[in-house]
Amino acid sequence: MASGRSAGRVRLQDVADLAGVSMKTVSNVVHDYEHVSASMRDKVQAAIDELGYRPNLTARRLATGKTGMIALAIPEIDQFYFAEMARNIGEEAGRHGYRILVEQTLNDVEAERAVIRDREEGLVDGVIFQPARIDTLEIARLRPGTPLVLLGEAARPVNTDHVMIDNTRAARDGVEMLLRGGRRRIAFLATVRGDITESTHLRLLGYQEALLAAGIGLDAQLVLQSDGFGLDDGVRALSSAIAAGVEFDAVLCRDDLFAMAALRALALAGRRVPADVSVLGWDDTAVARYSTPGLSSVAPDKRALAATAFALLEDRMQGFDGPGRHEIVPHSIVERATT
Amino acid sequence: MASGRSAGRVRLQDVADLAGVSMKTVSNVVHDYEHVSASMRDKVQAAIDELGYRPNLTARRLATGKTGMIALAIPEIDQFYFAEMARNIGEEAGRHGYRILVEQTLNDVEAERAVIRDREEGLVDGVIFQPARIDTLEIARLRPGTPLVLLGEAARPVNTDHVMIDNTRAARDGVEMLLRGGRRRIAFLATVRGDITESTHLRLLGYQEALLAAGIGLDAQLVLQSDGFGLDDGVRALSSAIAAGVEFDAVLCRDDLFAMAALRALALAGRRVPADVSVLGWDDTAVARYSTPGLSSVAPDKRALAATAFALLEDRMQGFDGPGRHEIVPHSIVERATT
DNA sequence: CTGAAAGCGCTAACAA
DNA sequence: TTGTTAGCGCTTTCAG
Numbered sequence: 001m002a003s004g005r006s007a008g009r010v011r012l013q014d015v016a017d018l019a020g021v022s023m024k025t026v027s028n029v030v031h032d033y034e035h036v037s038a039s040m041r042d043k044v045q046a047a048i049d050e051l052g053y054r055p056n057l058t059a060r061r062l063a064t065g066k067t068g069m070i071a072l073a074i075p076e077i078d079q080f081y082f083a084e085m086a087r088n089i090g091e092e093a094g095r096h097g098y099r100i101l102v103e104q105t106l107n108d109v110e111a112e113r114a115v116i117r118d119r120e121e122g123l124v125d126g127v128i129f130q131p132a133r134i135d136t137l138e139i140a141r142l143r144p145g146t147p148l149v150l151l152g153e154a155a156r157p158v159n160t161d162h163v164m165i166d167n168t169r170a171a172r173d174g175v176e177m178l179l180r181g182g183r184r185r186i187a188f189l190a191t192v193r194g195d196i197t198e199s200t201h202l203r204l205l206g207y208q209e210a211l212l213a214a215g216i217g218l219d220a221q222l223v224l225q226s227d228g229f230g231l232d233d234g235v236r237a238l239s240s241a242i243a244a245g246v247e248f249d250a251v252l253c254r255d256d257l258f259a260m261a262a263l264r265a266l267a268l269a270g271r272r273v274p275a276d277v278s279v280l281g282w283d284d285t286a287v288a289r290y291s292t293p294g295l296s297s298v299a300p301d302k303r304a305l306a307a308t309a310f311a312l313l314e315d316r317m318q319g320f321d322g323p324g325r326h327e328i329v330p331h332s333i334v335e336r337a338t339t
Numbered sequence: 340m341a342s343g344r345s346a347g348r349v350r351l352q353d354v355a356d357l358a359g360v361s362m363k364t365v366s367n368v369v370h371d372y373e374h375v376s377a378s379m380r381d382k383v384q385a386a387i388d389e390l391g392y393r394p395n396l397t398a399r400r401l402a403t404g405k406t407g408m409i410a411l412a413i414p415e416i417d418q419f420y421f422a423e424m425a426r427n428i429g430e431e432a433g434r435h436g437y438r439i440l441v442e443q444t445l446n447d448v449e450a451e452r453a454v455i456r457d458r459e460e461g462l463v464d465g466v467i468f469q470p471a472r473i474d475t476l477e478i479a480r481l482r483p484g485t486p487l488v489l490l491g492e493a494a495r496p497v498n499t500d501h502v503m504i505d506n507t508r509a510a511r512d513g514v515e516m517l518l519r520g521g522r523r524r525i526a527f528l529a530t531v532r533g534d535i536t537e538s539t540h541l542r543l544l545g546y547q548e549a550l551l552a553a554g555i556g557l558d559a560q561l562v563l564q565s566d567g568f569g570l571d572d573g574v575r576a577l578s579s580a581i582a583a584g585v586e587f588d589a590v591l592c593r594d595d596l597f598a599m600a601a602l603r604a605l606a607l608a609g610r611r612v613p614a615d616v617s618v619l620g621w622d623d624t625a626v627a628r629y630s631t632p633g634l635s636s637v638a639p640d641k642r643a644l645a646a647t648a649f650a651l652l653e654d655r656m657q658g659f660d661g662p663g664r665h666e667i668v669p670h671s672i673v674e675r676a677t678t
Numbered sequence: 679c680t681g682a683a684a685g686c687g688c689t690a691a692c693a694a
Numbered sequence: 695t696t697g698t699t700a701g702c703g704c705t706t707t708c709a710g
Binding site for chain 2: 055056058062067076078080087090102103104121145231257267290292
Binding site: 396401 | 686687688689690
């Protein structure tokens, strides 16, 4: 194994030379093309092995015009929900022969614009994007040159494919479950100052609809507002409501993180869960399964989300050029120990 | 905006034609080359804008031989620790002008081999890889053609760069902290059947060293074994120890997930944390911060891990060809409410 | 069944 | 300061 030549620099032509055949023939065996005589195949394979030849994927991409890769642009990969979506989408893509390039926008407006504009040009065949800072109108204006599908709510109908759950309906389902459990004073934790996404509003709407439908008046005191997205922000929001004497026997949370915050605030205040207060999270991430008590949570069907997003994207990548489609995937409520 | 031409298919040559200049000139303005007359620059920029030209990154890569991308190969992106490492490495890489391609091996031997062999050939300039199923000897044998650095322990010195924390020392530190807190019967949760990685053994070693150094005899009953890596496996391991009458006043866990399992098993058994039993997790992932009570955890310096791994890799990508280097990064113990 | 040669779109000498 | 042109390594007609 006297490897004098530097690894990775062996080209198709080198193999062809050594085997005494043309590039086309080598290419044929590399691709397992069937009409190649056994002897030819062996000879070429021997040359490939001897040289340790590995096709240069970049060159292949340029020649074929296909990258076999899709970008997944999300705010932060280390947030449970996004990490789980990344896994699901990665697996779904893998099943269809694609790989994913994870692009973190880190909640930066410019990073999000770049995703739409040109960041991935020629690098990927399509992009799946969950925006957090730019709205659908701007996305439409930027008109990416690459097939695109959006994850998450769309503030208004736009001419871009997107897939989401029915946030309003899911919130209503959650509140109804709480009501069935005998709860009457249900708090919503929380709207976040500076959150421009539509989901919270849709969830808040569902929360209100369910209450009204049950003949329970709305109490503005029960809609908590937080100063940020962090655990401490959530703890603070709920703790100060408690300190202010706001009465409640359940908390519907905007995400599992805030549900963890609720659990903490409740523990600090000496309230028992679920005896005194029920807690319902949102997203059904791993933390809901791992916490004690196990956290009940509104569960978007993440696999359906991934599969649908990929399917829409694949249509586009194969040339579909119709108007933007709008898909709703199922959700459910996973009951554990906090309700 | 009558876009007759299909988006994304505008080439450098098209811009050159429209502007009435050569490709080189267009290239110059695209790259902000300084010696370009203002008028020329304006003319070209106008053509670029009119056509909506965006460089094809794949072609650029082929021409330059640089991809500006590194692969991060990890078992599962939705495990807290890996998600956090992905974020850190992504940010570190970003600061140096690189992007990362996350490759999930999903604990599959073949997937891991592929990473080393040819999966990324020509796609990335380097690879950062945390193996879970193949050992360093095999990695050495496969001799990747792309610069590589390993994350995590190395069973024996091999000729590949790698970076890790001192697992034995960290375990010792953890146990010593528990001892200082007055604990004497410290359980280790847990070794996992079928786990081939070295870390658990190193940690177990540190655990034993600390006990011995404190003049406390080892009790084999306190070293628990689990049937798998999941939460339930951990709960079961600890619960059956409790059921078997094993006495302990602290639990050192192999990771935060098992610490969450410990919290659950302890709650089921009616043991209070930390009054009756202290729990110390490992990895200091987000779940440690979010759980109630807040989980104390052994904290590898993930940023240092990311920065060091990247630095080693960058050396290699720039041609360094010396023997494998072995870097140890700091760890600490974050005390929260469970100790 | 195998070979020759023209690209894929961009970069970077080298010229002018 | 700007233009010409030969690659980068692979795919893919089109011949033979």
